Amino acid sequence: MLVFDVLVVGGGGAGMQAAIEAAKYSKLSVGLISKTSPLRSTTGCTGGGINAVLNPTDSFEKHIHDTLSGGSFLGDHDAIEFLAFQAPHAIMELAHYGTPFFRDDNGFITQRKGAGASAPRCCLTLGHAIAHALYSQILRSDITELSNFYLLEIVVENNCIQGVVAYDSVTGKITPITAKAIVVATGGYGRVYWSRTTNPLGSTGDGIAACFNIGIPLKDPEFIQFHPTALAESGILISEGARGEGGYLLNNQNKRFMSTYAPQKMELTTRDLVSFAIENEIQEGRGFGSGITSHILLDLRHLDPKIFQGKLSQVYNVAKSFAFLDPSKHPLPIRPSCHFTIGGIDVINYQTCATNRPGVFAAGECACISIHGANRLGGNALSEAIVFGKIAGGSAAAFAQSVPLPSSTHLYDATHHWEEQFNSALRKSSPISITQIRNHLSETMYNKVGIIRNEQGLRQALSEIQWLDEQYCLTGLSDTEPVGNTSFIHYVEVGNMLVIAKALALGALHRRETRGCHFRSDYSKKNDASFCNHTIIAKNNNRFEISYRPITITNHVSTGAGRNV
């Protein structure tokens, strides 16, 4: 059996950082399992850059304040301060690991002033360059890296963790892994909106669901950041630059409808308002097409065509490659898509990334620490993953040093249980397929728990999720081959998404206010008296229980300007 002192689940930025940090502790064995190669993780697919205070015109105080106000003051002050202070060191570390940052004339890292930032703070590089740099550190350290290993369950007995059960798709075996401490870094749950997300296929919240099932609550699951301009059919992102350079948004009456919603700023207003406007146009019948691919148009035809070789070359390439349209000749069909999931595993101590289960730590998009509050600022996601991944790895290592090797009795029982589940799924003849359940779920989520929410829609969504859950229990698998069974993985993924979708809809139903990216058409104002709190949803005897926890407030102090490296 595989035995590790520290087991990291998930190979993105946070997971790799955690493993690298844990491996620095001598005499500890460190394992890293991930469902795809770490190079294919969400971190590797990002393009925006990473925030850190380096610029002389910037300051920690500005970073803290921008993050707080961008998140409608729902983030925890102490955690945000910690992130701001640690981020510059994280950039240094990435640079040392070989991440190629873009450089200015003086050789300093190029920083861009992102939306909602009061100074240039976003260090420019490509996500995949970060992923590859971290991966090279994994290769040179003494870490057992196993890709194509899919987390099924975290096993805990008497509040003591024993390890995990995972499906090894290379050997085809359902395998127990003993571990003294676990770091969960499995990424977000954007795929609950399936085709309406910019996230990779693997963002199905597996680690969040596994934690939820052992009694670790979900925090703020209702906060979902949507990006206004993604291609209607595939959900692939068209960068903000398209609007920044003067693109128009048109409805089916050929009208620049933003004049109704933001007459001054028009298309250049905030992401949330643009997303809201697009959905409202579609809901009121001024869109094109029908169903989940309904859309409005992003028109760039009036721009100087030279721009498609320059500033908008990436937009041009995406449009040509994935919508098969030349944006200088045709308007692009666009609809908002889920970009980032703010909620996640309830981390109760930002200094250790600990959860309420001793030995289980969480970092990255799967965790809610909470930095982003009710909305995320561009560039903060990578900072969070890199900074807190390292913290989680260090605390997991320290924890592992302090405890003996756990017993594995329950681990074997859980493994047999999953083997049975695999076999019984094979025997079922499905009235409805996993694909149908997933598509039904994602359409329900997008239409009723998406950008514009109200009591009636959320209640309908909850009953539909309940129905889908019942259908899911009847559904089986037709692929009998143990090795490389991607159908089995998807079957478990859809099960996880049903759990998270229910918590998400519940959180949204009970948050009777509008804050950040959570928009309630029936409660259109922010209600600080009742809701300046984190939503906490916990599973107790198969019941979802909802409670609230006040945010942490400190009087943050000015700490001087940035220092460019």
Add this chain to the structure above:
Amino acid sequence: MSDLVMEISRYKANTYFIQEYKLAYQEMKTIFWWLTKIKEELDSSLAFECSCCSGLCGACGIRVNGRSVLACKTILTPVLNYSSVLKCKIEPLRGLPLLRDLMINWRPVTERLKKNYHWLVQEQDSMTTLQYSKSQEESTHDQSLAGCIQCGICASECPILSQDHFIEPFIFAKAYRLITDSRLDPSNRQSILENVQPFLSQCIHCGRCRDTCPKSVSPAAAIVSLKKHLSNLYKR
């Protein structure tokens, strides 16, 4: 509407076979779209890998009518065969171990990288200096090589890798980027050059790694430059 026959090479339980799927042809759909359609509507047992679906991550390398491409950003252009049926042939990448059907098993590749190519990693543990600047020129040079997403397409297309003791072409691009890093100390630079040396002479300079790279990285050019650096090393 005409029919499309997709001949897909399958591999499971140590057995290879070709399976044909018949679908109604549609214009302007990617290979990933077609494979998903088969998996979701005709045969859920077809195994292939894809992650970002937008040409960024490199998970979906595949061969279509003999050409190695990324499935998510390649539009299917079938060939018309003699019986006037639209056909296309889908195979896994060559030169890399197979897991199942069209899925590559990257685990042995990683193990090999870990075992043999640890010298590829910059040995920079001390973070004593805050000043860590790099010129803009060097950064531009870095970016051109750092574009590699390790999708394996160059390995699949390399005629030497399939028959001989060779290394995946992307490794040359990585090595070249490291030795041109101004921050690398000379002994590490020399060690990297000595490690790639035995492989440099085997390259036949066919340029296929350069021509097929979806990210416009050129292992071929890296090999030429590495050779130059190596001869300079011995001149000194």
